[in-house]
Amino acid sequence: MENKVAVKPIEIKQLGEQELGIQWSDGHLSLFQVRDLRLKCRCAVCVDEWSGEKIMKEKEVPQDVKPVSIETVGRYGLRVVWSDGHQTGIYTYDYLRQLA
């Protein structure tokens, strides 16, 4: 019986000052500029839960924003603590994969 295998990260690495790499179980490699990732946060502080409208003011996010730490949440996503203090966002693997 086919049990649908979810694609999942097998390696997550800092590639430079500003770049994050995720190696996926199916061979795909995603590259992210970390500030882009910060701007794509979908948490309730950044995006209105009802309207889906972006509340985050992009201009206010520092140009040199960086992760402080990145950790797994259960088996489905990553939580990023950012250098600007933001830490309410969870990036699901599905979402990350959509992004890159």
Added chain:
Amino acid sequence: MLTEQEVLQALKQVEDPDLKQDIVSLGFVKNLIMTDAEVKFSIQLTTPACPVKEQLKEQSLQAVKLIAGNRVIKIDLTSDVKASAHKKAAVLPQVKNVIAVASGKGGVGKSTVAANLALALQRSGARVGLLDADIYGPSMPLMFGITASPHVNEEQQIVPIEKHGLKIMSMGFLSKDDAPVIWRGPMVHGIIQQFLTKVAWGELDYLVIDLPPGTGDAQLTLTQLAPLSGAVIVTTPQEVSLIDARKGLKMFQKVNVPILGIVENMSYYLDSNGKRIAIFGAGGGERTARELQVPFLGEIPIEPQVAAAGDQGEPIVIKIPDSAAGVAFKSVAGRVAQELSIENMKGPELPSDFKLAWKTK
């Protein structure tokens, strides 16, 4: 002259039906010794509960017989349970596989399935623990007839209570009076965390967790606290139960916990002539499994003895192992172990407590 290579070549004809590879490539063949008089080796399976172990042994025997001349062939079946791929975690580091037993609603027999599943795995030769995480309605004290309270060891860890070879922990062991335990969310979180980190489980092949019924926050919390290797969903054939089972399945899929499969409990009743009577309709669990593309693990009949055994502190798998329900539970346990082995062959994964600290200049 018969060579080792020839024997291994012959054994390459034998395929594990679940892992879909031959037993030599899988590394199952061990300790091959050949003399003029005999060929001796062991087959090391990924679980002692492997439902096809006798079949693999017989096929190996036949394959080697063709080339062994008049040498005596001796095959030893052993097992080494594989650890779940993501299990390099700080939580439960000595437990190879953590199995959550869940249901969309109460009363479908989730606890009964959890208890008998744990016992059947233990009977097959595995080291097994059973955690009753249904904090509001713990059932393991009654099901195993345990009235004692666990003690705390020198390392300040709670020692689980051993019964029938199982290590068992339940909220029911801790509350002194019989008043229902009414705790709020954050407390539930804390208690479950304690069960996972402050209990001296020791080395286990399988830890079976009886989850609280439903698919809300309590269940989700557990998927984040415990490094779950997979979930078993229990349902009855009734439509309402199947709908809830679907919800449960979706929840686990959303958080990437592999679904080991669906068990249909109270599937049918055996009348005095041994005829199956499907009281709640037939085949619903299997249909749902097929629809959602997850394994169907089996059907458990309704038998009054199942309930009686549960009330008397000796689950049916040990009380009346040869009853229809007893046999069905053992078969389900074999299937669960099998699905876990398949899951564990799926390759690398991040440890469940992965953390990357960003380096700055």
